[in-house]
Amino acid sequence: MEQLAWLPAHPDLAVAITAARREADPSAALVKAVRLAGYRRDFTATGRIDKLAARALSEGAEPAAAGLMPYRLAILASHTVDHLAPGIRVAGLARRLALSVHVAPYGQYRQALLGHDPELEAFQPQMVLLALDARDAPLNLPLEASEEAVAEAVRGRVEELRTLWRRARQRFAAQVVQQTLVAADPPVFGSFEGLVAASPTAIVERLNVAIRAAAREEGVLLLDLAWVAARHGQGIGLADPVRWHQAKQLVSHVLAPFYGDLVARIAGAAAGLSRKCLVLDLDNTLWGGVIGDDGIEGIKLGQGSATGEAFLSFQRYAALLGKRGVILAVCSKNDLAVAEAAFTNHPEMALRRADIACFVANWTDKASNLRHIAKTLNIGLDSLVFVDDNPAERDIIRRELPEVGVPELPEDVAGYAERVADAGYFETVSFTADDAARGRAYALNEERRAALEQASDMDGYLRGLGMVMTARSIGAGDLPRATQLINKTNQFNLTTRRYTEAAVEELATNPEALALSVRLSDKFGDNGLISVILARPDPALPRGELLIDTWLMSCRVLGRQVEQATLGVLIEEARRRGIEALVGEYRPSGRNSMVAEHYARLGFTPCASPEGAQPDALFWRLEIGTATVPAHFIQVETSIEQAVMS
Known part of the structure; x- marks a missing residue:
């Protein structure tokens, strides 16, 4: 590899x-x-x-001046990891993170979490990586042990891990990442190994299955080294017996840059820095040949040739990315009608025109077109990944638009999908039904824009959308998606505070706090969960006032009066609770300048910063007794109560 x-x-x-x-x-x-x-x-x-x-x-x-977000990562390991820290930090730079890495003493992961570790407590990690190896805490079962004995031993080990995960969350409100186990010992039974419940390889496999299931239940992320080893083989520098016996290295120094990237991409996803949109070239990227010259019948795509099947395989991979929530776009030097016809008329196309949220085919330079795509979709250039078979075009985009992810591609299209996957641009920390619908939601925005162009006035357009907004307390069903939005939204985000699921759950179940998820639908379809508001009492504020800790919204619903309708919900709920004032906070992040005047536009007045506030934060106050609900054309439905998590 x-x-x-x-x-x-x-x-x-x-x-x-x-x-x-x-x-x-x-x-x-x-x-x-x-x-x-x-x-x-x-x-x-x-x-x-x-x-x-x-x-x-x-x-x-x-x-921040270099476009980096500070992030604190603690590694608690049962194998030597000090040599991996530089690779993690440098991979973080490439993923827009300034990673501070704290490495606990070798093998002391239990003591660090269950006992008193002053250095770890002073560090206050935002993410805790439990990097364990298969030789740590062996189950010590005889080879003839029964299936039931193995299952019980595995349960006991995983319960210990659950205790450590919960401890990390309780002490630091940190996102926990568990490294899966790489089988380090050769098989004892050959191909019969998997049929012996207590064989070394079978036990590691059973442990990994149980770890994955427990992690799903506990909201823990995985660094799945076991799958890396399965895909690439252990000869890449994982579980090398020489390095293990010399220095207790599970990951060799040779593999350190790649391991560092695996860690950094998870941290980046947790910090909301994963990319959102896959932009595809057409000729010799989605099909073989030039459609303007060869025609639909002349391009290479589909069954019948190795090349055509390879292009079809890449299309299928892109379609799967679209189904998991990655926005798909096209950027091609082509005639628009001819390019779109391939999506409509070629029988072997795995991607259809309806899958593409923004389709740009013209003779303008691709850098300008990528800017247009980002603007049309209301996302940043740093959300784009551009795949183009032409090395010259890739080089131009890297030079002109360094924010855009541009993967190097292998010579053979058969390797395109694996290369995009290996790059980890679209690493995620959750997957919800709203994610699956995201691509279609962006495509529907094109229909909304078309309706706007035909409307004679904005009020008429908004009234005609038939919008329905649902605001409800964040419950167990909303928790993953709400946390994802908190950690991914950068532009329409008043404070850009990042929270783990555990921290959001704590706020949502606090009777003195208010945690809202907001959904929006209209005549074109459902936009899904598009806004999150977290409000809480603050020790620096007088009793009876509520600090709006977090207010964020998806940019795809900008300009539809969602802010006004949401404020109406906040005012009514504050009155119901006897709250005297709402205090809004704006913390500039370098990427959220679009909301600098958010509270002013909604009728809040500037006020003094509470004690202990961030130096550059601005605060705004709204007296509930004199507040009026802003006018809007949205039908509002509410269901607000203290959330109960199951």
Whole structure:
């Protein structure tokens, strides 16, 4: 396996790193480290980039100035991981994270969580990775042990893990990530191994199945090294017996850059930095040949040839991404009518025109078209991944739009799907019914835009949408999607605070707090869960006032008066509870400037910052006694009560 094969190769990375180290300005040095992290690199180059970034940060470089989000990760391991920290931090740079990594003492993961660890408590991790190996805490069962004895031993081990996971959440409100186990010992029974309940390989497999099931129940994420080993083989640098006996390394230093990326992409997803939209070229990317020259009947696609089947396989993979919630778009130098005809008329197309939320085919340069796609979909350029078979086009986009993810592709289209998957652009921390419907929701927005163009006035358009908004307390069913929105939404997000499921559940079940999920439907369809509001008492505010801790909304419903309708719900609920005032907070993040005047537009007045507030935060106050519900054209349905989680 070639590590980080989706990243472009640098013509001379070592020379570029040396040149960057001569940069005197810390901020400029950090920006260069971020750029260099985006190239294919080995263990040595990764370590050098890590030192460059560390020096820049120690000398005063601000992560935000380099487009980075600070994030704290603690690793509690039963195998040696110190050599992996540079790879994790550098992979974080490539994924827009300034990762601080705390490594607990070797093998002390139980003591760190169940006992008193002053360094870990001072660090206050946002994510805790339990990196365990198959040799840690063996079950010590005889080979002849019964199926029932093995099942009981596995249950006991997983219950211990559940205790550790819960402890991590209780102490730090951290997102917990559990590493699955890689079988380290050779089989004892050959191909009969899986039929012996207590064989070493069978026990590891049983443990992993049980760990995955428990993690699903507990809201724990997985770093699934077992699946990595199954896909790529253990010869890649996992569970090498030489490295294990020499240094207790489960992951060799050779594999450190790839392992670091596996960790960083999970942290990025938890921090809301995963990408949202797959933008596809057409000719020689979705089919073989040039449709403008070869015609629909002349392109290579589908059964009958190895090449045609490979293109069809890539289309099927893209369609599956669309079904799990990735927005699909097209950006092609082509005649629009000819390009769209392939989606409608070719019998072997796995992707249909209705799957594409934004279809751009013209002779304009692709950088301009990608800007247009991002604007049309109301998402940032850093949400896009652009797949194009042409190396020159890929190079142009990387140069003109460095925010866009552009994977290097193999020569053979048969490897396109695996390359996009390996890049981990669309790593996620949850999957809900709303996710599955997201692509269709964006496609329906095109119909709404068409209706707007035909409308004679905005009021008439909004009234004609027939919008229905449902605001209800966040319950068990809404919890995964609400947490996902909190951690992914960047633009229409007043404070960009990030919370784990456990933290959102704690707020939702607090009788003094208010945790709302907001859904919106109209005559075109259901937009799903589009807004989350978390409000709570704050020690720095007078009793009877409620701080709006979090107010966020999906940008795809901008301009439809959802903010006004939501404020009406907040005012009515505040009156019902006897709340005297709502206090709104705006914390600039560099990406949420669009909501800087949100509270002013809704009739709040500026007020002094409470004690202990973030220095650049602004606060706004609304007196409930004199507040009026803003006018809007949305029918509102509410169901608000203290949530009970099952």
